[in-house]
Amino acid sequence: MKTPSPRLVIVSARAPFVRTSNGIARAPGGLISALLPLMRRSRGTWIATGADRDPCDASEVPFRVRALSLPSEIRAAWYAGASNGALWPLAHGFLEVCRFRAEQARAYLEVCRAAADAAAEHAPRHAVVWVHDYQLALVPALLRARRPDLTIGFFWHIPWPAAESLRVLPWAAELVEGILGADLVGLHVPRYVRAFHDTLDELGVAYMSEGSSIVVPKGERTARIETWPIGVDVEGWASLGRDENVAAEAERIRSDLGGGRVLVSVDRMDYAKGIVERLEAFERLLEQSSEARERVTLVQIGVPSRETVAAYRELRQRIEATVGRIQGRFGSPRRKPVHLFARTLDATELAAYYLAADAAIVTPKRDGMNLVAFEYVATRPRPNGRLLLSTFAGAADVLSEAHLVNPYDEDGLASAIADVALAPETASDSARMAALKTRVSRLSVETWASGFLARLEQVTEERVPARERQMRLAASAPVSRAR
Ligand code: GDG
Numbered sequence: 001m002k003t004p005s006p007r008l009v010i011v012s013a014r015a016p017f018v019r020t021s022n023g024i025a026r027a028p029g030g031l032i033s034a035l036l037p038l039m040r041r042s043r044g045t046w047i048a049t050g051a052d053r054d055p056c057d058a059s060e061v062p063f064r065v066r067a068l069s070l071p072s073e074i075r076a077a078w079y080a081g082a083s084n085g086a087l088w089p090l091a092h093g094f095l096e097v098c099r100f101r102a103e104q105a106r107a108y109l110e111v112c113r114a115a116a117d118a119a120a121e122h123a124p125r126h127a128v129v130w131v132h133d134y135q136l137a138l139v140p141a142l143l144r145a146r147r148p149d150l151t152i153g154f155f156w157h158i159p160w161p162a163a164e165s166l167r168v169l170p171w172a173a174e175l176v177e178g179i180l181g182a183d184l185v186g187l188h189v190p191r192y193v194r195a196f197h198d199t200l201d202e203l204g205v206a207y208m209s210e211g212s213s214i215v216v217p218k219g220e221r222t223a224r225i226e227t228w229p230i231g232v233d234v235e236g237w238a239s240l241g242r243d244e245n246v247a248a249e250a251e252r253i254r255s256d257l258g259g260g261r262v263l264v265s266v267d268r269m270d271y272a273k274g275i276v277e278r279l280e281a282f283e284r285l286l287e288q289s290s291e292a293r294e295r296v297t298l299v300q301i302g303v304p305s306r307e308t309v310a311a312y313r314e315l316r317q318r319i320e321a322t323v324g325r326i327q328g329r330f331g332s333p334r335r336k337p338v339h340l341f342a343r344t345l346d347a348t349e350l351a352a353y354y355l356a357a358d359a360a361i362v363t364p365k366r367d368g369m370n371l372v373a374f375e376y377v378a379t380r381p382r383p384n385g386r387l388l389l390s391t392f393a394g395a396a397d398v399l400s401e402a403h404l405v406n407p408y409d410e411d412g413l414a415s416a417i418a419d420v421a422l423a424p425e426t427a428s429d430s431a432r433m434a435a436l437k438t439r440v441s442r443l444s445v446e447t448w449a450s451g452f453l454a455r456l457e458q459v460t461e462e463r464v465p466a467r468e469r470q471m472r473l474a475a476s477a478p479v480s481r482a483r
Contacts, residue, residue, distance in 0.1 A: 007127030008044035008453070010035055011115050013079070013135040015048035015067055028344070029371075031132075031157075033233050034445035038453070039063045045122040049115050049136065050079055066122065068114050077107030080308040083135040089311075090169055091134060091158045092272040092366040097311050100170050109138060112178070116142035125149055128456060131182070133157045138174070141181025153456040154182035155228070156192075158368040159394065163198035173203055179223075180205075180216055184456045186228035188369045189397040196225050224459050228452050229398050231443030232371050237378035240351035249348075250355035253299075257356075258335060260295035261421050264357035266350065266372045267364070268305035269342070271315050274365040274390065274407045275302060279322045279338065281363075281413040286330045286337055289418060293330055296421045298361070299339045299353060316342070354379040359386040359420040363407040367393040373402065374440050383434035386420040399439055401432040 016036060018027045026032060039046060045064040070078075081104030089097035116139050119129050130153040131139045140154045156179070166172045176199060179185055187193050190212055197214060200207050207216045214225040240246050254262060263282075267273035279300070285292045302319060306312040323340045330337045345353075354360070360376035370393040377387060377399070389395060389402035396404055405416040 007124045008038060008042035009047065009119050009123045009127055009129040010039065010044070010132070011047045011049075011119050011129060011136060011139055012132040013048065013050035013083075015050075015065060016046055017061075017065065028347070031230075031445065033236065034449040037446075038449060044127070047115055047118045047122065049111055050075070064122065066118055068111075068118060070111060070114060074107045074110055076308065077101075077104045078111040079135065080306070082108035084306050084309050085311075086169070087134045087137075087175075088158065088272075090165060091161045091368075093159075093161070093165060094271060095165060095168055097271070098168065100168075105171055112136055112138035113142055115139050116146060119143050119150075120146040123147065123150055126151070128153070128453065130155070130453065130456070138178030139181075141178045144181040151456060151460040152182045153184045153186070153452065154179055155186040155452070156368075157188070157230070159366055160187055160192035160195040160199070162195055163202040166199055167202065172199075176200070176203060176205065180218060182223055183221065183460050184452070185223060185225045186452055187225065188227070188229050188394040190227050191397065192368075192394070193225055193227055222459075226455070228448060228455075229394070229443055230369050230371070230448045231440065231445045232374040232378055233446070234374075234378045234441050234444045236347075237351065237354075237375050238381070240348060241355060241379035241381050243348075243351075246348055246351050246355060249352035253352060253356040257297045257299075257339075258295075260297060261358045262356050263296065263298045263359050263361050263417070263421055264301070264353050264376070265298065265361045265363075266301040266353070266375075267303070269302045269312065269316050269319060270305055271311060272364055272366050274363045275300065276315070276318050276322055277365070277407055277410075277413065278361060278363050278417075279319070279326065281410060281417055282338065283322075283326050283329070284410070284414040285418050285421070286326070288414070289422070291422060292418065293337070297335075297337060297339065299341070299357070301341045301345060301350070301353065303344050304342055350375075351379050357385065358425075359388055361388050361417060361420070362393065362395070363388065363390045363405060363413065364393050365390070365407055367395070369394040369398075371395075373399060374443070377433070377436045377440045380433065380437070383430045383437060384425060385433060386425070386429055387433075387436060388416055388420045398443065399436055401435040401439075403432075 014027055016027055016032050017024050040062050043063050045066060047066045049068050085099045115136055120143060123129055126149050128151045132155050134156060140152050143152060193212060207214050212227060216223045267275055282298050323338050326338050327336060354376045362370055362373045364370060373387055373389050373395040387402040389399060389404055390407045391404050403420055405413055407413055
């Protein structure tokens with residue numbers, strides 16, 4: 001793997017470390033695990049806007065972590081307001097949930113400005129800055145205005161909305177201009193790049209198409225929009241899947257659940273993940289099939305999320321009420337058809353559930369990619385089990401051998417769950433899982449992160465005149481030797 005630029009700066013809402021009951025720990029998730037080794041080698045700076053100060057200041061790592069100190073009302077208006085009360089529902093097609101308030105838009109700008117200021121302060125000359133996600137989309141242009149020497153990348157981790165939906169955002173043009181401050185903009189799958197095309201048409205922004213990428217001229221430079229599908233820590237999940245203790249725990253789970261068929265779903269409790277619709281489809285299956293009533297158990301791991309936002313608190317209540325109703329209708333002292341864990345499990349426990357499950361039910365109503373689908377496949381040591389996947393997850397564009405389903409089709413969803421839960425596995429299922437394992441292995445999160453950064457440097461080099469390139473090389477030589 002190419003050694004990353006010695007001057008890498010990451011800007012994200014989440015910090016790489018969190019405080020736990022056992023002290024400071026690495027924040028969960030594949031993105032953090034992919035970026036940490038790059039940061040360790042580059043000895044750069046990680047700027048986090050949404051984090052508590054302590055975990056960062058206390059962490060002993062070979063790079064700097066800067067947690068921005070923001071007034072709590074600004075933080076709330078930016079995070080619960082503009083980011084998760086407006087941009088998130090907009091990008092996922094939940095227009096009726098969107099609330100646009102001028103004061104929240106101002107807070108969003110203020111946080112992006114603070115992040116851009118911090119990046120401008122910490123980035124050495126000609127450094128590479130990689131900004132992450134919809135909470136910080138104005139940072140690229142704000143940073144570009146302060147520091148034209150920087151190479152700036154931006155990754156939007158959620159779906160890019162249809163042009164028609166984006167029109168409801170009062171500051172849509174500013175959002176897009178903010179993103180176009182980057183040299184390279186990454187989206188997960190080609191359909192999001194096509195939607196970005198439509199947005200540029202709608203806003204009257206001139207661009208060229210180069211194969212599947214978009215090139216937007218911006219004075220002396222260009223902004224490129226490309227597909228960069230994320231993956232997971234394939235070897236990490238595979239080694240958990242091979243671990244004897246994890247396998248023993250998976251056997252225990254299966255036997256505790258009565259030895260029948262086991263389905264697993266893992267989501268943050270978010271309305272975009274389609275949890276209530278999935279539970280209702282499972283309820284319909286239990287109504288219709290005595291075999292399902294006797295033999296099938298759904299384990300729903302639902303990590304509480306964004307509980308400062310009203311829509312998320314209401315969702316949690318609906319999920320709990322739906323599980324309660326199913327239990328009341330179909331449960332008995334000996335058997336619970338649905339198990340809900342409304343908490344975070346550690347990765348080992350999660351892997352045991354992936355191993356224990358005959359099928360993973362991944363049916364979001366909309367999802368940028370969905371890493372759970374990848375993790376279920378990566379964890380399995382053998383090509384068995386089934387993946388039921390929503391066509392509205394970006395992952396469906398990549399994992400085409402999964403059993404695909406439209407989660408809005410109530411009967412279709414119930415019958416797809418019946419198929420993966422009850423039909424005996426065949427040679428065709430095993431061939432599908434083997435093909436999925438190959439795809440997941442090719443798309444590791446490490447390849448994604450290092451590939452994106454290499455491409456970012458490449459697209460920037462293409463526009464740097466030769467003379468300046470030589471000057472840059474000379475300027476960076478002592479840093480390279482010191483590494
Ligand atoms: C956003 C986009 C895109 C969940 N419960 C536990 C746990 N998790 C981990 C999973 C997985 C991650 O959380 C969830 O990732 P997803 O991709 O499914 O969803 P989002 O959080 O919405 O992520 C999404 C992603 O960004 C990357 O670009 O794919 O579309 O919405 O890794 O394992 N991890 C542990 N315990 C849990 O209880 N340890």
